[in-house]
Amino acid sequence: MLLNYLCSNFLEESAFAETCGVSLNELCCLMDRRVFPAPSYVYESNGRSVSFVSDFQEDATYRFHLRGYKAWIDAISRFELDTEEHARCYFFNRYEIAKQTFLASEHGRKLAEVAPDIPEQFNSGHADMTWENFLKGVYGVCTRDGQPESVFLKQAGVMFIEELTSAGPGSLATPELQLLAKAVTLLDSVESEFAPHEALHASRQRCIVDVQSKFLDKAAA
Structure with a gap:
């Protein structure tokens, strides 16, 4: 299943930024400056969740970054790859x-x-x-x-x-x-x-x- 694969090997962009100790805005700036890769997967969600509490429908876009790219974020900081x-x-x-x-x-x-x-x-x-x-x-x-x-x-x-x-x-x-x-x-x-x-x-x-x-x-x- 695709979501299982993505969640096992990647982090959604906000979770990735938090793990790396940077803000979403800082992460976007690094990509705009071409010092950090774009998300490897972009997942368009048009889904529905049904439980005894609620019936929830969501339209959202999720961006997934490889977990291993935290090492690249660390290198950007350590070696001033600005x-x-x-x-x-x-x-x-x-x-x-x-x-x-x-x-x-x-x-x-x-x-x-x-x-x-x-x-x-x-x-x-x-x-x-x-x-x-x-x-x-x-x-x-x-x-x-x-x-x-x-x-x-x-x-x-x-x-x-x-x-x-x-x-x-x-x-x-x-x-x-x-x-x-x-x-x-x-x-x-x-x-x-x-x-x-x-x-x-x-x-x-x-x-x-x-x-x-x-x-x-x-x-x-």
Whole structure:
């Protein structure tokens, strides 16, 4: 159920602001100044509640922010991210460290060997798109915590998995299947479960569930 999912992973805007120790007006100002993401979900309620006390009808709009974005609010205060330039620089400092750490790891190096064009795609245009999606609340939808490190790992996981599986089942040798399995595990660790109505159309289905059934389960059989 959508509301169960939203209430488990997100906070309605007023509750989020209270948790973060800011007013609703201050939160709106941070979004207007493009230093904090927009709500990841906007829920239009046209509902009715019936109990022995009352029969209540409500028309309202609820905005949901990822619970993990409290860490971004804390960073705004701690590091004085008072302009978009400062916020973007801080975001990409962390993002770049995550990228370099991953590509220097054994798993990252091996993935880059079999898909050498992927690292080159993390260019300035990709950075612009990433920042705009961050501000739109996209990574509150598709990652567990919305943090720059998770954003990079989600992007890299999807890109490498799609490249490795592009030729279809049966196209990979055992070493490549082992790399693929690790990439799927990595993506699974940072990617959200997605809302019930999104799950079948999201990258989790395409890059984790389908890959496990079409590539990895068969390889293990």
